[in-house]
Amino acid sequence: QKILLMEKKLLxxxxxxxxxxxxxxxxxxxxxxxxxESITDKIFNPKTMSDIITYFYSVVLxxxxxxxxxxxxxxxxxxxxxxxxxxxxxxxxxxxxxxSQFQSKKKEKKTKEKKS
Numbered sequence: 001q002k003i004l005l006m007e008k009k010l011l012x013x014x015x016x017x018x019x020x021x022x023x024x025x026x027x028x029x030x031x032x033x034x035x036x037e038s039i040t041d042k043i044f045n046p047k048t049m050s051d052i053i054t055y056f057y058s059v060v061l062x063x064x065x066x067x068x069x070x071x072x073x074x075x076x077x078x079x080x081x082x083x084x085x086x087x088x089x090x091x092x093x094x095x096x097x098x099x100s101q102f103q104s105k106k107k108e109k110k111t112k113e114k115k116s
Contacts, residue, residue, distance in 0.1 A: 013091065013094045013095055013098065014026075015087060015088065015091040017060065017081075017084060019060065019067075019069065019074075019077050020067065020068075020069060020073070022064065022067065024060060024063050024064045024067065025063060026059050026060065026063050026088075026091065027059070027062065027063045028059065028092070028095050029059075029062050029063075031062035032055070032058045032059045032061075032062040032063075033058075035058035035061050035062055036054060036055050036058040039054055039057075039058065039071075040054060052085070052088075052089065053074075053075070053078065053085065054071075056074075056078075056084075056085065056088045057069075057071055057074045059088075060074065
């Protein structure tokens with residue numbers, strides 16, 4: 001039941017963007033990490049503004065694999081949509097909070113199972 005509740009919470013945390021005449025619902029996936037790491041040639045650990053923007057771009061690409069979007073086009077879109085980066089950071093924070101809660105619940109469950 002707790003896992004189902006966490007999944008429902010994740011479903012409620014949605015972010016959609018409109019880019020190149022397409023509405024894209026963003027998804028945090030392993031593919032976004034792979035794209036980020038292939039673009040940056042470094043392990044996923046965004047710290048700078050450039051890192052966060054690159055990760056945002058990676059999430060967009062991974063959320064719609066048919067989207068043809070260059071990094072320059074994405075930067076232009078960000079310039080035209082000033083609130084998008086802030087919205088992305090807030091969305092990511094919420095997703096990470098739920099992920100963290102989910103992981104701690106899983107650890108608690110494993111600890112209880114080992115004690116039994």
